Amino acid sequence: MIVKRVKTGIPGMDEILYGGIPERNVVLLSGGPGTGKTIFSQQYLWYGLQHGEPGIYVALEEHPVQVRRNMLQFGWDVRKYEKKGMFAIIDAFTGGIGEAAKREKYVVRDPTDVHMLIDVIKEAIRDTGAKRGAVDSVSTLYLTKPVVARSVVMNLKRVLSGLGVTSILVSQVSATERGFGGPGVEHAADGIIRMDLDEYDGELYRSLIVWKMRGTKHDMRRHPFDITDKGIIVYYDKVLRIRGGRAYIEPLPEKVVKEMEEAAKKTEDVFGEEEE
Template sequence: MLVSGGPGTGKSILGKQFLYNGLTKCEGGVFVALEEHPVSVRRSFEHFGWDVRKYEREGKFAIIDAFTGGIGSAAQRERYVVKNIDDVKELSENIRAAIKDTNATRIVVDSVSTLYLTKPAMARSIAMQLKRVISGLGFTAIFVSQVSVGERGFGGPGVEHAVDDIIRLDLDEVEGVMYRSIIVWKMRDTKISMVRHPMDITDNGIVVKWDKYLKMTNWSVSIQPLPQKDVDEMKKAVEEAEKEVEVKVEEEE
């Protein structure tokens, strides 16, 4: 899954929330830090009251340091370190090792854009390589992807064709007021909501108002209620997805 958006839209928070929710359901998780020091990553989790250190000690959660290159005393204490982020093979080996050690079923790569920052033409190829590694192990992954302010793309030419699912987060200014929203752009073999939903970033993480949609023009914004039929369909889809996750975890245990 690709989670795309500009700066400040909540991409990293969504990824971390996805991992923490999994940890509370006995699903191991791995966070690949490409743009943030591992120490800062842990602090970011803690900011929302998500104690991942506990799960690290229990061997259920791991951070892969692909930011420091192993330089610095703090970095030297990390168990999984990628010294050359241009080496996709080294990154893949660390991901495999961390997944094996934690029995992870959820992985977040933040941000995959860093891997092809200096070579955008390789965006699709790099995303496909990582997808093969993770999909081959049968797990769910979020690739965080950056776009420029105001851009409606997905970050990197062709990267959207290398993933099965795309979620885009937006932050729009209309008449001096900022509005956050989320839209499911594609979800393979799944019926999706064809509207932009309002969302907030709270002290407890991201809250999406799935029963409403954002109606926008160049000069106005209004939040409208979704038809009850659409709300009921989404609730049913979420419940079915949660049941599938529970079955998978029980089978693994």
């Protein structure tokens, strides 16, 4: 069966995913504070824009002005793509309050109203022709009512996947929580990528692991990553192992690395098309 994939464009990530995220998948990007979830989602959108794929970003925890500033720190100037109609930031943070908010095109007047949010998302997708999407963070929508977590994710999934958007839903968890940010959300999402920042023997280590990804084989090891001034770099050829309370970063066997590289290479030159 031919699987149409969407490359993340994050160095090392597509090797772990054996070529990319299956098209229309909704991926839960879960992790604690400071793990790099927002950067990951924005880098994913930026790569798409650089290759002609429109996108939308739903801002639930930051002012759209701040989102643009933060992206610009990595050299990701999305304003030109907004002017071209290829990119849209959906303001689900301000409720339309403030002078800057009045200049935003897509505003959710009541950020707590999921149905209103979905209507604005639909409008933005149709206007831009978006193929990529990010919601940051989806857990904001059910923080005070965790019982509705699964239904919120399912509602977003129906809209995003139904309109052909391959999406990342950022999910916040506490620093010590090992779950995915809400009861039942792991079953509603097509994929789960867990990002962590853990202390071992007095040092902090960044790592990620793909817990699941429907429609594709993926590597099941925990890989270290760094956040640089150009974004995230994942070391797909290395693994983070814990022994006796200490962390060790070790190289993977050459055979395993080659298998991941070959799988990712299949989609290297067929952006937005079916893999061979």
